[in-house]
Amino acid sequence: MTVEAACPLTARDYKSDYKPVWCPGCGDFSVLLAITKALAEVGRPPEEVAVVSGIGCSSRVPAYTNCYGFHGVHGRALPLATGLKLTRPDLLVLAAGGDGDGYSIGGNHFMHACRRNVDLTYVVMDNQVYGMTKGQPSPTTSPEWDSALVPGGTGLRPFHPLVIALAAGANFVARSFSGDPNGTAELIVEAIRHPGFSLIEVLSPCVTFRPEEREWAKQVHPAPVEPTDDRGRAARRVLTDDGFNIGVLYRGRRRPYQPPFGQAQVEVAEFEAEFLP
Amino acid sequence: MNPPKAAIADRAELLAYAYAMENEAAERYQDLADQMFACNNDDVAELFARLAAIEAKHAKELVEVHGASPAPMAPGAYRWDSLESPENLPFAEMHYLMVPHQALQLALAAERRALLFYRDIAEQTDSDDIRALASEFAAEEAEHVRIVEEWLERYPPADNGWDEDMDPPMSH
């Protein structure tokens, strides 16, 4: 066993024994693998990592890792992760969830997390559907997609998370595909290392409610251009691409938001003086 | 995604690739077995578990017999022909109602990819040492291919409508 003792951590060390309940074929299995691979590569011990999520199939990720986890309420992963990171800057904090969780019910937090630029990595498993509640359209679903809840489709223009992230101030924006766990892991590693708020939008098929998304494997391709640090240019590119460009799209230079925490300059008792008349 | 073969520089690198491939395959088969157990497809689950054991043994031998290092390279350091290491069954190919025959066909394809991977290296390298090792590994994969082919014969192909489910999906 001496060989192993000397070994750095592997993806397996970041995985718990708790077995996923996802449908076989679901993209989220690969994303979980990518996350654990990325954490192994970054090398922080599991107890120094916290994985925070909301509710949804994809939000089940925390308990499948061997890190500290928080499986909170629907849509609120980012504020919870923000509160944790602000008070525990020593931790590596990763937020994860779905497109419904992050862009619909949690949409306001998504914008403000980008804008606040706390050093968080946010992995969104976008399957363009609400998986957990049996297949309703999400903000990224195409307008004509027919479902029981919205017969004939929403008729609404899908939400563009990457452009919104860029406009709101995210410091790192990338797109990846679940079928490429190594590539996704690489992007997550880079996102973790990049200071500030990083968004990785992972195209992650829901094979149960969107079986046609299995075709994504044939549609994705590496982004034909280098990442940019120009927000406007990045936004134009993602607005005009086919939605299947994979890779880092934007690397910003904003300083992360991390006000000091934990260094007291005064004793609380000193505030008593101000109540003297 | 460039072919890595020509890039294999030395024995250590070949061992690193080999270990990554076998180890990932072992872990993947185990994950797939777990998935199938979770949705009560025990037949397929058991097949995957057996395949996991075979691959794990192979990975172990790489370390113990050949001195491969179990330390992984960075996820981006590997350059496979495919999105994942060749011997991995993609998660995306799974279906909870799949029958053993389908599972074994996927496994067969994976083992063949592994065989090809080593064979290509053996054919393309200039190094006798690498060629010898790669050929040895190719032979082992050929054996795996043979095992899977043999298993395949025991199971009938899927019927029409194999993926039909009378019940709606659960919501949570």
Next chain:
Amino acid sequence: MAEARQTEGRDTLTVAMIGSGGSGVMTAAEILIRAAARAGYYGLMTKSFGPQIRGGEAAAFVVLSTAPVEAPSDRVDLLFAIDWQNAGRFAGELPLDADSLVVSGQVDAELPSIVTDAAPRIAEVDLKSLTRSHKGTRPNMVALGVTAALAGLPRAAVATLIDERLAGKGEAAMQQGTAAIDLGYEEAAAMTGVDGLTAAGDDGERWIISGNQAAGFGALRGGVRFAAAYPITPATEILEWLAPRLQKAGGLLMQAEDELASINMIIGGSFGGAAVLTATSGPGLALMSESIGLAVAAEIPILVIDVMRGGPSTGIPTKSEQSDLNIAVHGLHGDAPHIVTAPMSIADCLFTAQWSTHLAESMQVPVIMLSDQSFGQALGVVEKPADVAFATRRLLAEEPAEDYLRYALTANGVSPMALPGTAGGQYTADGLEHSQSGLPSSMAADHNEQLEKRLHKVTAFDYGDHWARVEGGGDAAIVTWGSATGPVREALRRLDPGGERVRLIAIRLLSPAQPRQLAEALAGCERIMVVEQSQGAQFFGHLKAQFDLPAGADLFSRPGPQPFRPAEITAMLEEWLS
């Protein structure tokens, strides 16, 4: 130099100052109460405004007394109007009568009917010409001088405060400031009609503090170092008081994008090990309720301070009401045991916030503290509150064993919590029902076990005497809570100064209910009256349902926005007791 007139004197004096368009009544009134505090008096200052953001009509009410002041008073002894614009809006808040003295800062002004109807004594001060002939003096400072003089406050107490305030603006400003005060004292010398205060006793240190400051300070003392919140009246002052002080104390206040974010931010901070709070009012509490349930399920200690205002919906943001009790106690989904506390005075906001933090941390549970606008935005001169040192400590798993279970069943229901960073303690906090390990489970056994554990930890806890304030004796009892307590105590002081006829039970721990303690406190009582400020008698319903309030108890309840005045309670009790 004119000094305050020394007369027979009175124990309590109520002053109102009104004015519009930035006339500076609030500043003047604040200096008045502070000067009185320095001279050894107790006091209470409340405010009322028009809806305008700037330039609207404003009124400050200041009660000064030789004894602790617990309630707004029944009448106004002295009203100083810098001007009379739109003064009619304060009808109902300005109880004048024939014994009141009204000083008009304008000569020959047309007085509004709220004044003329009461037929008080009238005096005039020509603020306009006085300030014109004394360069640099301001009308509100002259008004302050007049008011302080009539109240019998020593001139020096006021002048020193003016000097301190204006020190930054240079010598000339300080001189003009004191000159204005002197003008006021001279004008007052000629006035009659209101007796000043008798000399204050010398019975210890005074603090001047608002309920919101007190709540913030109590939480700081309790160990809170992280806050996240979204601004809302009347809770914002807690946040604005805390923000710079948390920074100095090594903490942080984060302005969140909404209440959904603020509650989740503090849950995240607490998961990481910080003692945390958010402060809000009814609408914000409603938004937070889902996530408070999460903190119950995941056993995350948090403090939520709700400074209640008139509801429902946007309601009356600047007025008080005790109408969030139902949502605080019953507003969570599922069976979600949590703690609800309420302070019963401005000073008690400090104690209750500190105690609430202690309860949250000790039991790893959310605590909702129900303060209200009448505490939060009022400024009190109080006896210096005692520093109660609770041994507040969260039970941590510092060296988790191999078989560590985050939600292990323990004798008192509280399980050691592993903080991120602790090797071997990794677990996932979850709003899904879970087994002892924290892993999701929908098994009946786990659900029952964990429900029972979470209930047990809050019901088995020893709350000591803090659950209520119980005083007096006799066979009648008043049961009340929160800001209704002050007016009730004042009424009882009048009706039953010896405390022999009527008991007072003011409940600080609203949930979990303490029926046994209430029964003990009520032992031997034949008549019970419940006093509260809500339309729906929420407290009464809660007492009946949860505290086993004996049948036949009477109720006195009405909604805001007007605060209870002691006379209203006194009249009610007189009739009830007869």
